[in-house]
Amino acid sequence: MIRESGTTGFQSRMVPAASSRLTNAVAASLAIAALSLCLSVSLTxxxxxxxxxxxLH
Incomplete structure (x- = not known):
């Protein structure tokens, strides 16, 4: 199979997908969800x- 020049798959240029505030908000919500899950498992x-x-008594 012959590849055409210029079609190298993923480009190396980095493009930000979301703002840092959104990334921090997602990270904080994931941390809160993980803490809540651990707490509920411990209580169970x-x-x-x-x-x-x-x-037994």
Whole structure:
């Protein structure tokens, strides 16, 4: 297969896709979502352990 000159796939020029404020807002919302997920998993595990302890007594 012969490639035509000038068709080298992705260009090396970097173009900003979004502003830095938008990037920071997305990063902050992802961090809050991850923290919220960890908190809910921790509460679920603790409540499950408490329920199991009550059943045994």
């Amino acid at each position: 595990v603790l409540s499950t352990k408490a329920t199991m302890a009550m059943v």
